[in-house]
Structures are given as structure tokens and as C-alpha cells.
Amino acid sequence: MINEQIRDKEVRLIGSDGQQLGIMSARDAQKIADDEGLDLVKISPKAVPPVCKVVDYGKYRYEQARKEKEAKKKQHVVEVKEIRMSPNIDANDMNTKINAAKKFLSKGDKVKVTLRFRGREMAHMQASKHILDDFAEKLADVAVVEKAPKVEGRSISLVLAEKKS
Numbered sequence: 001m002i003n004e005q006i007r008d009k010e011v012r013l014i015g016s017d018g019q020q021l022g023i024m025s026a027r028d029a030q031k032i033a034d035d036e037g038l039d040l041v042k043i044s045p046k047a048v049p050p051v052c053k054v055v056d057y058g059k060y061r062y063e064q065a066r067k068e069k070e071a072k073k074k075q076h077v078v079e080v081k082e083i084r085m086s087p088n089i090d091a092n093d094m095n096t097k098i099n100a101a102k103k104f105l106s107k108g109d110k111v112k113v114t115l116r117f118r119g120r121e122m123a124h125m126q127a128s129k130h131i132l133d134d135f136a137e138k139l140a141d142v143a144v145v146e147k148a149p150k151v152e153g154r155s156i157s158l159v160l161a162e163k164k165s
Contacts, residue, residue, distance in 0.1 A: 001042040002057055003030065006050075014043070014053040023049055080159070082112045085135075087121050087128035094131075098138050105143050105162045114157040125156065132158050 006026050013021040013029045016036055021029075026040075029052055033040040039057035042050055081104040083097050101111045113135055117125055132149045139160060147159035 001045070002039050003033070006030075006040060006042050006052065008050050010049045011042075011052040012047070012049050014051065016054045026052075029054075076108055079109045080112050081109050082114060084114045084116055085131065086116055086118070087124065087131060089131065094135070098135065101135075101139060101160065102142055105139070105160065108162060110146065110162075111143070111160045112157055113160065114155050116155045118154070122154065125151065129156060132156060136160060 006029075008026050010023055011026050011029050012023050013032065015021050015032075016038055021032070030040050033054045036054060038054050039060075040052050041055055041057055041060060043053045044051040081101075083101055085094070085097060089097075097113075101113070104111050113132060115128060115132055117128075121128070129149055136143070136145050136158060142163055143160040144163045145158060146161040147157075149156050149158040
């Protein structure tokens with residue numbers, strides 16, 4: 001809230017130089033802001049009494065937007081990478097998939113390992129579950145199972161996340 005939008009009887013005022021001017025009525029605070037040619041901005045509405053500051057509102061909004069942009073730059077969005085396999089996967093192909101999963105995990109992403117079944121393979125779904133267990137076991141040093149293997153239609157999938165040290 002800024003200027004006339006502030007309806008509180010009393011506010012704690014901080015001057016444009018950062019000096020605390022004390023508790024006063026909102027009208028007096030507005031007069032002080034007008035005398036300096038600046039805006040009265042409510043900084044902390046939850047405080048008792050609310051804290052207001054005399055600032056240039058346009059500049060204040062710009063600073064806030066810049067801080068938010070900086071914070072957004074520093075955060076890492078965790079993606080879920082998917083690795084698909086079939087039940088009759090060979091050992092070397094499995095090792096290639098494991099290396100790819102290690103690369104994804106080292107970047108901080110989660111890995112969804114999916115074992116897809118087609119046609120007659122559907123009859124032996126539970127017998128092929130050991131493939132996912134082996135996959136998770138080989139990655140046990142760098143990953144932890146976040147979601148246990150689960151049947152989802154024509155596939156079984158499990159989710160691995162990077163192990164916290």
C-alpha cells in the first residue's frame with residue numbers, strides 16, 4: 001500500500017535516510033513524505049503498528065523486481081529425466097543406461113526409470129521387476145529410490161533421486 005491507501009491510525013515511520021522517526025499518525029507521516037517529494041510505502045503491514053517508509057515508490061518497485069530476478073537466477077529447477085528400457089535389455093545396454101542416469105543425477109535431476117512391455121511381454125511383468133531392482137542397486141552409491149517400482153498400465157516405473165551426502 002502506498003500514500004492515501006494506508007488507512008491505519010498510527011504507523012511506525014522510517015525516514016528516507018533509514019532513520020527511525022518513531023510512531024505517529026498516518027496523516028503526519030503522509031505530510032512528511034509529501035514535504036520530501038516522496039511516497040509513503042507500507043513495508044511491514046503485519047507489525048503492530050505497521051511499519052511505513054518514505055521512499056521513491058518507482059525506485060522501490062524496481063529494486064524489489066531486481067532482487068526477485070536475482071533470487072530466481074540462483075534457484076535450480078529439478079527436472080525428471082526418463083530412461084526407458086524393455087524387459088529383454090542386454091547387460092551392455094543396461095550399463096549405458098546406468099551411465100546416463102549417473103550423469104542426470106550428478107546434475108541434480110531426478111531419474112524416472114521405465115520398463116515398457118509390449119504384446120506377450122505383458123504376461124511376465126512381475127518376473128521382469130528384478131531389472132529395475134538391479135538398476136537401482138547399481139546406482140545405490142549415488143542415488144536413492146524415491147518411489148518404489150509401480151505398475152502403471154503397460155509399464156513399471158521407479159524414481160531415483162540424488163543421494164544427499
